[in-house]
Each structure stands twice: as C-alpha cells, then as structure tokens.
Amino acid sequence: MPELPEVETVRRGIGPHVQGRRIARVVVREARLRRPIPADLAARFAGVLVTDIVRRGKYLLFETPAGWLILHLGMSGSLRLVGAAQPPGKHDHVDLELDDGRLLRFCDPRRFGLLLWTREPPVHHPLLAGLGPEPLDESFTGAYLYEKAQGRRLAVKSLIMDSRIVVGVGNIYASEALFRARIRPDRAAGSLGRRDCDRLVESIKIVLGEAIAAGGTTLRDFVDGQGRPGYFRMQLQVYGRGGEACPVCARPLDSARIGQRSSFFCRRCQK
DNA sequence: CCGGACGCCTGTCGGC
DNA sequence: TGCCGACAGGCGTCCG
Numbered sequence: 001m002p003e004l005p006e007v008e009t010v011r012r013g014i015g016p017h018v019q020g021r022r023i024a025r026v027v028v029r030e031a032r033l034r035r036p037i038p039a040d041l042a043a044r045f046a047g048v049l050v051t052d053i054v055r056r057g058k059y060l061l062f063e064t065p066a067g068w069l070i071l072h073l074g075m076s077g078s079l080r081l082v083g084a085a086q087p088p089g090k091h092d093h094v095d096l097e098l099d100d101g102r103l104l105r106f107c108d109p110r111r112f113g114l115l116l117w118t119r120e121p122p123v124h125h126p127l128l129a130g131l132g133p134e135p136l137d138e139s140f141t142g143a144y145l146y147e148k149a150q151g152r153r154l155a156v157k158s159l160i161m162d163s164r165i166v167v168g169v170g171n172i173y174a175s176e177a178l179f180r181a182r183i184r185p186d187r188a189a190g191s192l193g194r195r196d197c198d199r200l201v202e203s204i205k206i207v208l209g210e211a212i213a214a215g216g217t218t219l220r221d222f223v224d225g226q227g228r229p230g231y232f233r234m235q236l237q238v239y240g241r242g243g244e245a246c247p248v249c250a251r252p253l254d255s256a257r258i259g260q261r262s263s264f265f266c267r268r269c270q271k
Numbered sequence: 272c273c274g275g276a277c278g279c280c281t282g283t284c285g286g287c
Numbered sequence: 288t289g290c291c292g293a294c295a296g297g298c299g300t301c302c303g
Binding site: 002003006034058072073074075076110112113127161163170171172173217219220221222239262 | 294295296297298299
Binding site: 032033034074075076091108109110111112152153154158220221259260 | 277279280281
C-alpha cells in the first residue's frame with residue numbers, strides 16, 4: 001500500500017499527537033508479521049517518552065530514550081490514532097497506548113509489515129543500512145541516477161523501485177514519474193542518457209511532492225493517521241488506466257508486467 | 272555482480 | 288450463488 005507519500009502523510013498526521021507523549025503500554029495481539037515482533041518490545045517501551053518520529057524511505061522511526069522503534073507498513077498496513085474505547089478489529093495487531101489515553105493502532109491485514117526495535121540509531125540497522133538517498137533530498141540528482149544506471153540492462157522502472165538506488169518510489173509513483181518524464185518503463189536503464197536521467201529525477205521529485213501535498217493515494221484502503229483517505233488518486237495520469245485515453249495524446253494507454261509488477265504507460269508519448 | 276522468480280499473507284474481484 | 292485463479296500499494300531471499 002504505502003509508498004513514500006503515504007508514509008510521510010501518516011508521519012505528519014500522527015507526529016504532533018505523539019511527539020512529547022509517553023507510551024503508557026504496548027499491546028501486541030499478533031506478533032507474526034514479516035518478521036516476529038520481538039517479545040521484549042512491549043516491556044522495553046512501556047512508559048517511555050517519544051521524542052521524535054522521522055521517516056526514512058518507507059520506514060517510520062520512533063525515537064525514545066529506550067531506543068528506536070522501527071515500523072514498516074508493508075503492503076496493507078495503516079497506523080491510526082483512535083480513542084481508547086475503540087474495539088480492535090481483526091487485523092489490528094498492535095496498540096501503542098499513549099499517556100493521554102489514545103491509542104496508536106497498527107493494522108496490517110496481509111502482515112507484510114514490520115515492528116522492530118534497535119538501541120543504535122536505526123541508520124545502522126541492517127534493514128536500513130544499505131538504503132539509497134531520499135528522493136526529495138538534494139543528493140538525488142540526474143548525475144547520480146545516470147551513474148547508477150550505467151551498464152544496467154534492468155528495466156528503468158525496476159531500477160527506480162530499487163531501494164538501494166533511491167528509497168520510497170513504489171509501483172504507483174514509478175509509472176507516474178516515468179510518464180511525466182516521457183520514458184518507457186521497460187527501457188534498459190543503461191540506455192538512458194544524462195538528459196533522460198535529469199528529467200526522470202525531476203519527475204520523481206515533482207510527482208512525490210504533489211502526492212504528499214494531496215495526502216497520498218488511496219486506491220482501496222490507505223488512510224492517514226486520522227483515518228482519512230489521500231486524494232492523489234484523482235491526479236494519477238496512467239496508473240491503473242490501461243486502455244483509457246492517454247491524457248496527453250488520447251491514444252489508449254498500455255499496460256504490461258515489468259519485474260512482476262503491473263505497469264502503465266503510453267507507447268506514443270514515452271520513448 | 273546481475274536480473275528474474277518466488278514467497279510471505281489476506282482480501283477482493285472477475286470469470287465461469 | 289459459489290468456486291477458483293489472478294492480482295494487490297513491499298521487499299528479502301534464492302537461484303541461474
């Protein structure tokens with residue numbers, strides 16, 4: 001579900017309500033996520049202060065004096081602030097009870113998500129150590145992407161979805177950014193010129209920025225920290241629109257599977 | 272090293 | 288109406 005804009009939307013939504021509060025109690029109803037929730041997590045974080053919530057790629061990181069919580073929403077996860085009286089649903093696996101009585105509730109039907117903790121700053125954690133630059137950071141440039149693409153026969157769409165190259169670009173925004181950059185998603189990455197890479201990097205930044213401004217994309221079930229959907233879906237140009245008219249040239253949009261993921265593009269506009 | 276396939280889970284949707 | 292396969296916003300691992 002959540003790509004970078006959705007995770008950032010959640011962070012912005014819950015941050016002001018959680019930073020500076022203590023976690024009164026942690027309730028784990030289902031520990032079997034992508035990896036098991038550590039058995040000592042609940043005891044370790046009971047009563048501790050949350051000093052900050054930051055995002056790295058699609059990870060949410062809760063800073064506390066007892067260490068960091070590392071949360072990933074996987075494909076179907078959501079994190080919502082709810083009242084203490086809200087009964088948990090079938091897939092509400094974890095509650096972080098706050099000291100104001102509210103609950104930060106982690107729901108994840110497919111259980112591809114993750115909740116871990118680490119004592120060291122999480123940049124050193126094995127899951128985060130190898131991550132590439134943030135797409136909205138100044139260090140993510142056309143020159144950087146061009147260098148990374150050299151000699152690669154991989155489809156450019158797969159390249160920009162590789163978190164070692166750049167974090168946060170998932171299946172929706174990869175198709176959208178490539179359309180905006182007028183580059184076919186199945187082009188071999190190494191065939192891109194410097195100008196292509198400049199346009200692609202710029203397009204990724206614009207698409208992600210606009211998606212954050214719209215509160216993310218809700219296709220079926222994404223909701224922010226307050227349970228609200230995101231509205232970027234209305235601005236999607238190609239994702240999920242195979243067969244519909246290209247918004248630029250009106251030719252029917254193409255769909256294809258690239259790297260086992262559904263992909264959408266216009267073969268006339270994108271080269 | 273690289274690229275592709277697979278599996279982890281549950282829910283939903285379309286076709287028959 | 289029911290069944291069954293395909294597919295879904297991610298990502299680590301394995302294999303050739």
